[in-house]
Amino acid sequence: MSGQPPSWTELPVPWRELLSFQYFQRTCPSGASYGYGRGGLREMRESEFRKLGGMIYLDHAGTTLFPHSLLKGFTDDLSENVYGNPHSQHISSKLTYDTIEHVRYRILQHFNTTAEDYTIIFTSGSTAALKLVAETFPWIPEGSMHPSSRFCYLTDSHTSVVGMRGVTAVMNVLSVPVNPKELLLSEKNKVVAKEQNCTTPHLFCYPAQSNFSGTKYPLSWIQEIKSGKLHPIKTPGKWFVLLDAASFVSTSPLDLTVHKPDFIAISFYKIFGFPTGLGALLVHNQIAPSMRKTYFGGGTAAAYLAGEDFFSPRQSVAERFEDGTISFLDIIALKHGFDTLERLTGGMKNIKCHTFALSHYTYTVLSTLKYANGAPIVRIYSDADFSSPDVQGPIINFNVLDENGDIIGYSQVDKLASLYNIHVRTGCFCNTGACQQHLGISNEDVKRNLQAGHVCGDDVDIIDGRPTGSVRISFGYMSTFEDAQTFLKFIIAIRLSESDIKFPSQTITGETMKESVVSPLQNDHTSNNNADKYSLKSIILDTGHWTNSSTVLKTPEANRAVVSESAIPVYRSGSKPITVTNIYLYPIKSCSAYEVSEWPVGNQGLLYDRSWMVVNQNGVCISQKQEPRLCLVHPLIDLEQKMMVIKAEGMDPISVPVEENTGKEIQISQSKVCAHRIQTYDCGQKIAEWFSELLGRQCRLIRQSSDFKRHANQKHEKGQATTGSLSLVNEAQYLLINTASILHLKEQITERLEDPLQTEELIQRFRANIVISATESFEEEEWTEISIGALHFKVVGPCNRCQIICIDPQTGQRNKEFLQTLSSTRGRKTNFGIYLMNQAPCSSLQNNLSVGSQVFPVLKEDTEIQSPLSNEEKHQDSFLGLSSGTCTI
Incomplete structure (x- = not known):
């Protein structure tokens, strides 16, 4: 598939019939009618709602959209x-x-x-x-x-x-x-x-x-x-x-x-x-x-x-x-x-008839869609049969199912819908009573989910294999048949492309949420090979082999990594050592990567990684989700000259000093990243004009102030709160991906793309800081700690991907196929890569991360196992957390 909804000829004949305007007209019930007179609806959309463009807006129960002439008349x-x-x-x-x-x-x-x-x-x-x-x-x-x-x-x-x-x-x-x-x-x-x-x-x-x-x-x-x-x-x-x-x-x-x-x-x-x-x-x-x-x-x-x-x-x-x-x-x-x-429209009676016609048709088709085994594709939550506008409004609430009848989480459906520019509402819609009634959620379930960390409005959609909410679409007076048709084609597209995939019946348990840690999966090489089990108290050598800690080691500090006692080493006899293959930093949030072979590490991650960001005239961060052209901005940092040079095609290069300006003329302001308050200062009018000209909109470049420390509030595995300092990243200090996982995903995507896909291009889409050369795909998701030279990192959870990976970093063009393929490959979620935090604060900038360094990962077999360690062997409290589902961009 090309990443677009299936074309008319690609759809099976029965479904082409269901999605035709003729079928819509034939099935329109009494009390329903479409449009507001000959040509009225089409003219309305063209003149009053041109801002919609290709958007399919289906959240009118949240708020409907105002027409252009209303605003003009008022002003x-x-x-x-x-x-x-x-x-x-x-x-x-x-x-x-x-x-x-x-x-x-x-x-x-x-x-x-x-x-x-x-x-x-x-x-x-x-x-x-x-x-x-x-x-x-x-x-x-x-x-x-x-x-x-x-x-x-x-x-x-x-x-x-x-x-x-x-x-x-x-x-x-x-x-x-x-x-x-x-x-x-x-x-x-x-x-x-x-x-x-x-x-x-x-x-x-x-x-x-x-x-x-x-x-x-x-x-x-x-x-x-x-x-x-x-x-x-x-x-x-x-x-x-x-x-x-x-x-x-x-x-x-x-x-x-x-x-x-x-x-x-x-x-x-x-x-x-x-x-x-x-x-x-x-x-x-x-x-x-x-x-x-x-x-x-x-x-x-x-x-x-x-x-x-x-x-x-x-x-x-x-x-x-x-x-x-x-x-x-x-x-x-x-x-x-x-x-x-x-x-x-001529009044509310006409709106009632028009919106019901669309909802009745959409309900009818959704109810008809089945898998090859006869299982329904969606489960609709309704107390009415959509037979009359007097008993049913233009709202359809549902969950998408797999072939086994298991619910696919609403956040996954929402994420895929965004690829088609379809806007839906998900969750419980500020109506817990109805949500409980239709989804079979008991009072005890609600309390237990809250204790596990789920709150209204988040994207935790499945707990202990059961849904916490659903998907809602709703029509407004300016909605069209094409809106309903595109939505239905979207449902068919995502289920056709995944109809042969069997998803696991459970994605996350309440216990793992409560502990804020993803339980490690057990691969064959860790569960069946007794020869790989060693003493809990061990030290990794740079050879990749293990020795009991009672042995006196005479190796340089930079070439060894002390492992927590409860950790089980990831080791396979004769396996190839894991090394760092690429290092990327992103000085300006959402802009292009700057690849290096060696780079200093600070308390917030790679030095200068996401220290700057572009904001609009209201001081709100602009990301690639709103402005894909940001990926065409190339910042480069010269450590000797202490300058950041910013380049973009068709623009003269411009420089910004990397040393923070603390002069009184600098105005400190407040901004937000992922709902967290940050303190920033403006980088000046000259660079603001440069970005405004490039993007064709008013914007400015701001930098996080060193006087303000933004902390990642995670939880220790024992429930003790710990913090780590963050730059302008969304979730954690580092993002790591595995080349083997990239190659696995590349095979899946290549089957669906017309043009060949380069491995380097796919790596760049995932915007990692550290790329490694592990031999097993997705084995990184089993790790709880890793050491690279003298640097020690704690894994704080998987990165739940968003539509950013659909943007070509070379052109800024979008292709839905990347997120869709990741979804179908990984099951119910779109996890790819893992978040890391410094396990101990860096006392100086002498610690460097280098390409070619060997990576030593560890597993935890039992977090309850504890053995006494010497002061030299003890690590600082670890950071454990579950990704909220926002990519580090």
């Missing part, structure tokens, strides 16, 4: 009008106030209601709206003179809903989770409740549409619960309903004349894509007078005293609850959002 508005603070009284302030009131009416009109029934309270988003309800609802706490209130919520709810129980707990109000299946069963058996005298207020919250699966829960529940026909729990009192509509209203109309919840929480970026950080709480005017508020901010007071406990709120419900100056310019942007959405 034109701001350019032509002066909007003052709405709390002032001058003309521009009055303009702002009146415009905001107009937007309030526009929102009510959008939901087919009026100011007589509902009030709009602007918030920072649906989360803030939900929190506001929790803080102001007229709860009756436990232990009062009256029956106490209850807060009930559907377990298939967003984190922001479940988090309301933190507020109610402080108020001494009991929270009760309700399973969707139980409530649906209760709905079938509902009876009219007898008249009750109890007026204790209770609150039930549920999502109109699950943000996990797209299931639409009946809006009829609203009236049934309020009238007492449906009971979330058997508790007398008066029930109120809070509808979490954030996911629902992004693609569906909500008619508040038909369904009248007491509270509705929404976020506007879900509907328009812009502005972000703005939402609203719609409050029914009948419940509004009962809402309690303790805090008051600017704009909420009709009058108050600073020296006496006196406060009188404003009469307007909105003004009573909108603390401080609201985000008035963003609110004005909403007017343009409604105007643009109506003009482009």
Whole structure:
């Protein structure tokens, strides 16, 4: 394969039929329709969403995308009008106030209601709206003179809903989770409740549409619960309903004349894509007078005293609850959002039909795809059959399976999708309840996974052979059939190319995560050859043989390496010695390598390795993921002249001193690398202009300050925290790869490429610091320590590769085949190479790493085995860690 999705003729005939537009049209169900009139969708994509280019954006449930004309209309508005603070009284302030009131009416009109029934309270988003309800609802706490209130919520709810129980707990109000299946069963058996005298207020919250699966829960529940026909729990009192509509209203109309919840929480970026950080709480005017508020901010007071406990709120419900100056310019942007959405689509009913047509088709094809043995390619998590847009939104949640039915981790699918420029969402989507329900994750599993190191939002997708999350795609009003088709071709492509691969049923165990160390694999030469087992207390000689440590050695210090007592040597009788074949450093992060035959080693790794990086105008690091042309920048360091010369084709060379400038004129700033704060200083305007001209965008070159030490917080095998100093690398001080592993991978890739692949080119793609000549492919993954001359390194885990390896270091061109082949060759993960850390701080720069030096690796047979060592033989605490999955670039 060429690394592109399979061409039409390469697909089997049945699958070509499934992916055709004709099949899409034939299977379009009642209640679904594609597009917005003849040519409307195509023209919209060309004029409004040109920025998408070849991108397949399928995360509209996260946020939809804003059209160009919305932004232009808004900026034109701001350019032509002066909007003052709405709390002032001058003309521009009055303009702002009146415009905001107009937007309030526009929102009510959008939901087919009026100011007589509902009030709009602007918030920072649906989360803030939900929190506001929790803080102001007229709860009756436990232990009062009256029956106490209850807060009930559907377990298939967003984190922001479940988090309301933190507020109610402080108020001494009991929270009760309700399973969707139980409530649906209760709905079938509902009876009219007898008249009750109890007026204790209770609150039930549920999502109109699950943000996990797209299931639409009946809006009829609203009236049934309020009238007492449906009971979330058997508790007398008066029930109120809070509808979490954030996911629902992004693609569906909500008619508040038909369904009248007491509270509705929404976020506007879900509907328009812009502005972000703005939402609203719609409050029914009948419940509004009962809402309690303790805090008051600017704009909420009709009058108050600073020296006496006196406060009188404003009469307007909105003004009573909108603390401080609201985000008035963003609110004005909403007017343009409604105007643009109506003009482009004709309204939410059309969006509902269009997005459902795409999701129904994608669901149908995904459900059809099978392996040759009849096993399904995906497992879809849904409570509906996608038969109607009234019960299912445009969200599909799934996991990809192998032929044995084992789940392929979501991070692996996400990584492969990025090669096709397909943007999906992975994890549990801030909805642990639904994730548990559909994936069969128990409460104990969640706690155990947390103890093992897994947290929400990371890429740890499989623990003890079980998934921790899934993949979600979602469609928006500008999504096209080609988006769905390309996604389906991607699924077929990655499974066709790997259909004959049998993956292991387990990738990582909770225990190995907890210890933050990858268990060594046992190759035949370590498990079956008893002759290779030696005393635990041993010393490596430069001959490659072993001797008991009781022997007095008379070899130079540089030619021996002391090995930890619990280590078992990697040794095969008659095997060829392992040597260093190449050494690379990367002075500028993400730029080209500088190959050397010998180089000094410092406390942060190779001297000057990733000491500089290129940042954009906001100070954010630019990597090859965003700018592949960085690989065409060639930095060279002259240690004698103490200069770094930077070259690029078509540009005059430019020099930067390697000695740090500590003058007062240098401005120290803060940046981040892999979410870690670093202290840097700017290298000046001249080099900034050089890079800006080369890349065609504003950027600057910055350097890590020597006054700031960035530490790699890893864990010792006994759980004791240890640290090591890092440069601007992502994970560890060094990255090591094995030539034998490169050659093994080269054989696999060559079969799929049209042009021959050079070994040197493949080595450069993996951006290692140290290349070695071990004889067995991937045997480096068994090592826990290595010694090279007088240098001792600790292995801190494998490097989990990303799409950087798909970039040709000579041209900057991308080819998906490299990561895809690595994925199919290595199973569920894309590990290649190992991370190393200095086992002991380097006291000086006299320690050099040299090509040709012999490499002495060791295995640990049992980390619990301990024997006394002399002070001269003891090593410093070792660094053990598990790669987070980001390549060192």
